[in-house]
Amino acid sequence: xxxxxxxxxxxxxxxxxxxxxxxxxxxxxxxxxxxxxxxxxxxxxxxxxxxxxxxxxxxxxxxxxxxxxxxxxxxxxxxxxxxxxxxxxxxxxxxxxxxxxxxxxxxxxxxxxxxxxxxxxxxxxxxxxxxxxxxxxxxxxxxxxxxxxxxxxxxxxxxxxxxxxxxxxxxxxxxxxxxxxxxxxxxxxxxxxxxxxxxxxxxxxxxxxxxxxxxxxxxxxxxxxxxxxxxxxxxxxxxxxxxxxxxxxxxxxxxxxxxxxxxxxxxxxxxxxxxxxxxxxxxxxxxxxxxxxxxxxxxxxxxxxxxxxxxxxxxxxxxxxxxxxxxxxxxxxxxxxxxxxxxxxxxxxxxxxxxxxxxxxxxxxxxxxxxxxxxxx
Numbered sequence: 001x002x003x004x005x006x007x008x009x010x011x012x013x014x015x016x017x018x019x020x021x022x023x024x025x026x027x028x029x030x031x032x033x034x035x036x037x038x039x040x041x042x043x044x045x046x047x048x049x050x051x052x053x054x055x056x057x058x059x060x061x062x063x064x065x066x067x068x069x070x071x072x073x074x075x076x077x078x079x080x081x082x083x084x085x086x087x088x089x090x091x092x093x094x095x096x097x098x099x100x101x102x103x104x105x106x107x108x109x110x111x112x113x114x115x116x117x118x119x120x121x122x123x124x125x126x127x128x129x130x131x132x133x134x135x136x137x138x139x140x141x142x143x144x145x146x147x148x149x150x151x152x153x154x155x156x157x158x159x160x161x162x163x164x165x166x167x168x169x170x171x172x173x174x175x176x177x178x179x180x181x182x183x184x185x186x187x188x189x190x191x192x193x194x195x196x197x198x199x200x201x202x203x204x205x206x207x208x209x210x211x212x213x214x215x216x217x218x219x220x221x222x223x224x225x226x227x228x229x230x231x232x233x234x235x236x237x238x239x240x241x242x243x244x245x246x247x248x249x250x251x252x253x254x255x256x257x258x259x260x261x262x263x264x265x266x267x268x269x270x271x272x273x274x275x276x277x278x279x280x281x282x283x284x285x286x287x288x289x290x291x292x293x294x295x296x297x298x299x300x301x302x303x304x305x306x307x308x309x310x311x312x313x314x315x316x317x318x319x320x321x322x323x324x325x326x327x328x329x330x331x332x333x334x335x336x337x338x339x340x341x342x343x344x345x346x347x348x349x350x351x352x353x354x355x356x357x358x359x360x361x362x363x364x365x366x367x368x369x370x371x372x373x374x375x376x377x
Contacts (some may be wrong), residue, residue: 106135163320315327
């Protein structure tokens with residue numbers, strides 16, 4: 001896995017930080033975040049928006065340059081460049097003080113090149129948040145060497161934010177200076193509204209089924225959705241009205257639909273694609289439990305959102321789940337079914353009135369201030 005962490009732990013770990021006196025540290029700054037801007041909504045998008053909302057609540061200018069194929073009208077300092085040259089022009093003409101890029105999933109060549117661009121603006125400090133907690137164990141992560149272009153890209157950033165210790169070790173192995181690495185957990189919940197009711201077809205599905213199990217994830221191999229589909233068959237033996245709803249889209253949609261159609265309980269699984277985030281939050285609040293089955297995973301925003309809303313969570317153990325999650329091992333359908341049944345035997349927990357906790361967002365702002373208030377580290 002790479003060398004042991006330095007005894008002094010020179011990098012900074014921020015899971016919960018103390019409240020800071022932001023009023024005494026005001027520093028004018030113009031920030032731009034590069035990453036996926038919703039819709040659709042996912043963990044990276046949610047964290048990006050949470051940072052943007054927090055900065056703006058502090059009176060700090062924060063623009064976004066969307067780097068996905070999803071496009072909307074350019075309003076409210078959110079930009080949708082049509083290609084690399086237009087993206088570079090957006091960075092140059094606005095003269096931001098700080099460029100913060102968010103990377104989730106893999107880091108193919110186009111992402112590496114984008115990272116090199118983001119870290120090369122001569123007058124700006126650069127920050128990378130790498131959201132893929134399981135990346136070091138992926139084939140691409142294992143193949144990344146210290147002398148590779150990808151490693152060079154990582155080392156060019158003034159600060160690298162990670163979501164777990166495994167990623168810290170990974171970046172240290174690639175030669176990123178410990179003084180530049182920060183471990184900051186994603187913010188639990190952005191300031192999104194929760195819809196008053198579900199939209200169709202979720203509303204009808206929830207009305208016909210109980211308990212409803214919910215998955216919120218991409219339709220990609222790492223989310224091991226076959227496990228949830230198979231487990232539902234076992235659950236329905238004792239709970240014949242049980243249903244499984246899956247929110248999200250991805251490259252395996254056709255394959256997953258075929259898997260669902262091959263079961264004897266096809267009509268009890270709803271693959272509903274992307275839905276507005278407020279409706280997703282309503283579904284998380286109304287379902288009996290959230291399922292998060294993964295082959296590798298980071299600090300999933302949907303898990304924290306569920307806990308925030310008082311909804312039980314069953315998730316694959318990735319070594320970094322928040323307190324309160326019922327854990328299972330990777331790739332074990334029987335363990336998932338047993339965990340679901342154990343949760344169903346417990347009384348349904350009352351919904352809690354959780355309070356927002358913005359301390360991790362404050363940690364990001366402190367990192368910005370440290371960078372812009374000091375010389376090059």
